[in-house]
Amino acid sequence: MSFDSANLERAAAWLAQIARQRLTARAGQLVETDLGAFDYYEDGSWLAHLLRRHQPSGEEFGILMLALSPHICPHLLDTVIAEVRPEGGELPELGGVRAAGHRAMLPTGETAQFFFSGMNMSRRFDIEGMFLADHWFARDRILWLESVREGEPLMSGRLIVNPEIIEELVTGKIGRPAFSMDFPAEHIETAMDWDDLVLNPLTRAQIREIEHWVKHNDTLMDDWGMRKRVKPGYRALFYGPPGTGKTLTAMLLGKHTGKDVFRVDLSRVVSKYIGETEKNLSRLFDKAENKNWILFFDEADALFSKRTDVRDAHDKYANQEVAYLLQRIEGYNGLVILASNQRANIDDAFVRRLQAIIPFPMPQQEERYEIWRRTFPEQIALAGDVDWRQIAARHELTGANILNVTHFCAIEALAKQTREVDLRCLEEAIKREYVKEGRVM
Structure with missing residues (x-):
């Protein structure tokens, strides 16, 4: 059972009942369905958190569940339509589209208007207003309408849910995004x-x-x-x-x-x-x-x-x-x-x-001394001719330079099967850093 499954199963059944009531109504008739507060389980899930935070109206919750339906219950709309209208036939006011790779119906803004306002023009405008930028759907990037081609009605766009919401509903968490062209x-x-x-x-x-x-x-x-x-x-x-x-x-x-x-x-x-x-x-x-x-x-x-x-x-x-x-x-x-x-x-x-x-200035002498002292691993023994204070005084290096020197000396010590680093090895590594930056030692 997924993290949100108990609430989602109840919500899907609630949405199916709304759909049945609208589809059995005579064309153009406004059905006063009970869209009161959804009775949810307080299980710490994303859905419970959203309902507690936003206290959505019945229409707002219905639109959210309609947008989620292709992801959590893809057959819901087609099943209800076949049950209520077994004879089939076109129902243009229902909206919805079919995708190339998904055979079930995908709800649009028109689908939301049909289920939650019927053909009442004032209430249809209220539903359309829920997709404006100042609504919490948009402010919190919960859901939005897919862009449509020029000249087509705005509400004919598909209902799009933030993919992160689907991820959280299924797994209970949102993973870190992978580096990609879409997330650079x-x-x-x-x-x-x-x-x-x-x-x-x-x-x-x-x-x-x-x-x-x-x-x-x-x-x-x-x-x-x-x-x-x-x-x-x-x-x-x-x-x-x-x-x-x-x-x-x-x-x-x-x-x-x-x-x-x-x-x-x-x-x-x-x-x-x-x-x-x-x-x-x-x-x-x-x-x-x-x-x-x-x-x-x-x-x-x-x-x-x-x-x-x-x-x-x-x-x-x-x-x-x-x-x-x-x-x-x-x-x-x-x-x-x-x-x-x-x-x-x-x-x-x-x-x-x-x-x-x-x-973030170049480290001063005392700061360089601290970096040298802290950077070299404890496993390396320093020869008697290595004095960190003298090294820090003579060479203006950044922390990254000093780390590179430490890395080089440690690898050389391992390659020579010795645990000791002397001044000659250290200055050879320092010289490499100077050369890389085009400086003279």
């Missing part, structure tokens, strides 16, 4: 902890402020009534040279606040075709909405860079992309982190809307 972001996590990350004290203090927001935002917005005064979500910029801990900090924020962190792949988002970047961003934010995810835009300059003067059509549409992104980020109710090598590269319009601008 990957889930990232780390086994490291705050003790493994050495940060500038100012940077650490500002990161702690973000942790406080994540932990206490719901209390502030709901219990203290700040939702009407403060925009949802939190937006921060991490800026500094590569390898200074920006990505690791984002992962640790997620780890210690219980939030999933998704790194957005900008190569999959930005498109040279007009309008495609906005579509990609729309899919991303629609999926993330109300999930409390942390969205991490690495190398954010590609999307958040300064707008240019409009000299041609390309500049015009590039600026439109930035404006659209600004709008979506402002409306996102979770944490958005932008990462950039240079603060000056980010458009001023974004900077004004950021709650935090956090520098």
Whole structure:
């Protein structure tokens, strides 16, 4: 038995009874069916939670169940139609469509109007109003109407349920989305902890402020009534040279606040075709909405860079992309982190809307000493000529550089079947990092 099956079985029987009453009525007659509150089991399921939260009217609950019917009881409508009208025949006012790969009838907005308003024009308009953007169906991305071709009635579109709802009804949970063209972001996590990350004290203090927001935002917005005064979500910029801990900090924020962190792949988002970047961003934010995810835009300059003067059509549409992104980020109710090598590269319009601008500078000598000391595994013995304070003083390296050096030395020690690393091996590895970055040791 699935997580929601008891409530769903009762709801399917309720919907079938409504359908029988409407189909047995004379064409055009309004049947006053009992659409009172659905008597559900309080079992902690998604459906029970929705009914408790929204207290839907009978019509709203009926539309929801009608939209769910192809997924939970595909034969329901066809069975009732065959039972009530065994002679068959067309019934245009019933609406509904047939799909190429699904043989049963799929309900449309017209089907909802037929079952819950008959041919009463005023009540039909009431049903149509339930598919507008200000209704909780749309606000919470519960269900919507499929777009129709130009010239066709709006209500002839299929009833579409958020696929995540189907997943939760069947499994009792919503899994993390897989990285794909439709969701251009990957889930990232780390086994490291705050003790493994050495940060500038100012940077650490500002990161702690973000942790406080994540932990206490719901209390502030709901219990203290700040939702009407403060925009949802939190937006921060991490800026500094590569390898200074920006990505690791984002992962640790997620780890210690219980939030999933998704790194957005900008190569999959930005498109040279007009309008495609906005579509990609729309899919991303629609999926993330109300999930409390942390969205991490690495190398954010590609999307958040300064707008240019409009000299041609390309500049015009590039600026439109930035404006659209600004709008979506402002409306996102979770944490958005932008990462950039240079603060000056980010458009001023974004900077004004950021709650935090956090520098990740090159580690200073004492910080480098701590990174060296913490990074090398305990299994490696250091030769007498290795002095971490001297190494830290001589070489300006980032945390990522030091980790690369540690990795190289550890592999070399294992290959040589020794547990000792001396200064010669260490400086050889450091030299490799200098060469990679085009610097002279």
